[in-house]
Amino acid sequence: MRRHLAATAWAVAFVAAFTAPALLTLRSGEDSALASQLAVQAGLLATSALVCAVAVPSRLRSLTRALGIDGVLGVHRWIGMLAALLVLAHVVLVLAANPANIALLDVRHAPRPANAGVAATVTLVALVGLAVLRRRVRHHYELWRWVHLALAGSVLVLSALHIWWLGDLVHDPAVRTAFGLQAAVLLAVLGYRWVWRPVFDPRSEYTVRTVRPKSETASTLVLEPRRSSRHGAGHPTLTFAPGQFAWLRLRRSTATGEHPFTITSSAHLGLWVEFTIRHAGDFTRTLAGLRSGDSVWLDGPHGGFTVDNVRSTGLVMIAGGVGITPMMSMLRTLAHRADRRQHRLVVAARTHEELMFRDELESLQSALDLRIVEVISRARGAAVPDQLDEALLARVLPGRYRRNKFDYFVCGPPGMVTDVVTALDALDVRTSRIHTEQFDLV
Ligand SMILES: Cc1cc2nc3c(=O)[nH]c(=O)nc-3n(C[C@H](O)[C@H](O)[C@H](O)COP(=O)(O)OP(=O)(O)OC[C@H]3O[C@@H](n4cnc5c(N)ncnc54)[C@H](O)[C@@H]3O)c2cc1C
Structure with a gap:
């Protein structure tokens, strides 16, 4: 419940931050052409979306707990794409308002607000292109991350210069206050994330x-x-x-x-x-x-991948490889709490040697009502390899009636998580009961 409240509060805060500057310009009732007004609105919404896209992945603990890290990254990507689309809409509307504005794209003769705007747009296109390519450069993740951060910072600074040098908007006290607030909150979030917590805390x-x-x-x-x-x-x-x-x-x-x-x-x-x-x-x-x-x-x-976010009559945990780690913390904690509910753990690995915590899991079975199923895909000497699929899960899951009274925690590599979620879906497990974490931020 608290998790839903926190998620709702964050959604309201982001929608307010996203729309405030644009709504405030509507109030001024400017009588310029419709295309010009829409161009301004698209530009303002794009700037606010950029601010939100930078704030979302800034490791705000209450946000990562409410949405989970997969959710946070999903929202970040979604807002980033929205910002890019709004910037493109802004450019098209500026040209539609007056075709002579095409001259603003000539960086040698255009005034500096236009140059800052063009540079911000080009950098944003590079940022989105690099984000789309991120899976191809997964072996250079650290390098990819630093380039991504540098481009994002440049887009923000260039956009701020574009607005500042244009002047009209920042002369409106209400819009100036809205932008000032956005900038102050963003600087506080970034200062906390990059300076206070790592250096001084x-x-x-x-x-x-x-x-x-x-x-x-x-x-x-x-x-x-x-x-x-x-x-x-x-x-x-x-x-x-x-x-x-x-x-x-x-x-x-x-x-x-x-x-x-x-x-x-x-x-x-x-x-x-x-x-x-x-x-x-x-x-x-x-x-x-x-x-x-x-x-x-x-x-x-x-992160929000935790038993403490749910209320259910039991848990089904499904782990692939090192995805067993959050399950261990949950099971150890449940044992400490003398939890009496029924739990099931499905652990998948390529070989028996790869299975971790086997001895401890066995002893946890005496402290908890825990059934463990091992799925070994490349077991030596096995005639038919085990498969973590719908048929196996149908045997492990509680009966149809009780199935949706349990919560399901799935963790491991992205492909395995997707396959298990598809299988659970086919077994009529409600989406709201399924919680996932992929050990991959790329
Ligand atoms: C939420 C979460 C929880 C995790 N928990 C565990 C855990 O309990 N135990 C465990 O062994 N592993 C865990 N991982 C995976 C672990 O973070 C990566 O294996 C590790 O970062 C690899 O770094 P490397 O330089 O040794 O390997 P590399 O060979 O450089 O990277 C292997 C892969 O790890 C990913 N990766 C690399 N660098 C980073 C980075 N800085 N941040 C995020 N991902 C990166 C990339 O997909 C890369 O292809 C977790 C990952 C996530 C996202």
């Missing part, structure tokens, strides 16, 4: 307690607040909901790489937090080499 610094190898390809990282190691134990660690994640950095500065990892420990452990990390590439392999006493920095908790 002492709670973001953690010390490595231990790094435990979990298997040949994964390790568990145990962290405690830096303040505990400096001033003696007892400083409470991150307060989080089971299933949430945090961004992890190896340096204080946000200019270094940051990667998201799910907290695997129970939400009631109190003094330290654990992450289980598969060594997928450079960054995750570096983590395996951390030593006890090293400093790392956390930005979190984030």
Whole structure:
């Protein structure tokens, strides 16, 4: 319920920010041609959409908790596309209002407001093109991310200069106030995200307690607040909901790489937090080499993939590969809470060796009413490989009547999440009961 209220409050705030400057110009009752008025409206809406598109992914905890990280990124992409369409509409309407305005596109002779507008439009087109190509450049994600941020910042600055140099709009006190408010809120959000939290907030610094190898390809990282190691134990660690994640950095500065990892420990452990990390590439392999006493920095908790957001008679958790990590935090927390409901866990992996937490899951079965189903797609010696499909889920799920009294948590690589959601849909599970998280921001 609180999650829906928060999501509604955020939606109202964004709609207000999006429409305010445009609505305020309507009030001035200008008597210019319709196309000119529409051009101004499209431009104002585009600027507000850009501001919202930058604010949405700025790691506002209440927003990531209300929408989940997949939801936040979906909204960000949607608003970004809307901003691009509005900018194109603005350009077309400026030309429709007066075809002689085509001269404004000649950067050598056009006045500076027009040049700033053209530069903002070209940069925005590059930004959208790069966003569409993001899956193709997935192996250079960090580089892609920095170019994306630089282009987004340039579009905002160029748009602000375009409006400022045009002058007419900022002379209207009401519109000036609306833009001023937007700019102040955006600067506060960005300052909190990029400066206060990483550089000044002492709670973001953690010390490595231990790094435990979990298997040949994964390790568990145990962290405690830096303040505990400096001033003696007892400083409470991150307060989080089971299933949430945090961004992890190896340096204080946000200019270094940051990667998201799910907290695997129970939400009631109190003094330290654990992450289980598969060594997928450079960054995750570096983590395996951390030593006890090293400093790392956390930005979190984030995300809405948590049992604490739902009320149901039981849970069905479906995990692919390292997607087991949020399920571990949820199950450990439920065991701490002596939860009595019925739960099912479906874990998919290529081989038995890849399955993580097998021993602990077995012991959790004595603390919880938990049924575990392992799905091994490349089991040695198996005549027919297991498949995580509709037929398997039909055997695992509760009967038709009780099916929609359970909540379903699905986590893993994007393809697996999509397939499972399609299968659940075919089994008549209501969409509102299905919660997903993809371990992929790209
Ligand atoms: C919400 C969320 C929770 C996650 N939780 C876990 C977890 O508990 N345990 C675990 O082992 N993994 C988890 N991951 C995946 C983990 O973040 C990536 O495996 C890790 O960032 C890879 O970095 P790398 O440099 O070692 O590998 P690379 O080989 O550089 O990257 C492998 C893939 O990871 C993605 N990736 C790379 N860099 C980043 C980045 N800075 N931010 C986001 N994605 C990136 C890209 O898709 C890339 O193709 C999670 C991912 C998300 C989105």
